[in-house]
Amino acid sequence: MELEFLGTNAGVPSLQRNVTSMALRMFEERRTFWLFDCGEATQHQILRSSLKLSKLEKVFITHLHGDHIFGLPGLLSSRAYQGGTTKLTVYGPPGLKQFVEVSLTLSQSRIEYELEVIEHTGGTVFEDQDFTVESLLLDHRVDSYGYRIVEKDKAGSLDLKRLAEYGLKPGPVYGRLKRGETIDLENGQVLKPEDVLGSPKKGRIVTILGDTRPCDNAVILAKDADLLVHEATFMHDLKESAYNYHHCTSIQAADAAVEAGVQELILTHFSSRYKDIEHLQPLLEEAQTVFQNTKLAEELVLFPVQRHV
Known part of the structure; x- marks a missing residue:
């Protein structure tokens, strides 16, 4: 499993960064990838990567703000033209189905593969023999959900x-x-x-949060995760602005990582006031004073999901 960020900006795109989307690459595990959020121009970012829309299996939407969903209708429409014939399932909050249906109907888009939109209000949203995906409501201006992806333990190797x-x-x-x-x-x-048989191979846990203020459910979803992706819209000197806009600071993200006992933290969803990676360094350094194993999300860079024992 690897994470590839396709957009890391908050609110609107900038010349340096696109708006929110990330791909969980699972080619060894199931020969597919899953997408989390789909901001405007996500399909352009996919074209710049090695990802193929024909391999997209699932899309998980955290909430219905435009910077997280405006790229979805175009991506769904384009998938068939890029060899996508297998079923695609989209998960997200109530209202998502109407958004997708109205967008595709009014634009007269033809979807020639099976498309299913599943609305949820938390709980277990997906499970098969290999993975479980759980969701809980976070604290944002609209209903925003985080996702906990749990890889099930596998039998050990034969002796x-x-x-x-x-x-x-x-x-x-x-x-x-x-x-x-x-x-x-x-x-x-x-x-x-x-x-x-040798010892079972413990499954990995990845937690991907939507936009949120600090809240208990964020910590519950991240409990003992191998990798936590957490928004860090502002540096901590702007904590009042973060609170007013229902977002988090870098310190608050790091606090959640410590409380949840995660192994690795990746910060994303940065305010456009931080122009480029150089301007984001103070935000990273600030978070690392609380949780050392913190990284900045960078677009089109692969982040392996390490298996921690």
């Missing part, structure tokens, strides 16, 4: 030496053991998976 000692050769029995099944051997022995 080939031990399997050979039991007289087993590669074949279907290996798969049965990996699935947790007990095997009856020809000599009457019973072989349990734990006899030949």
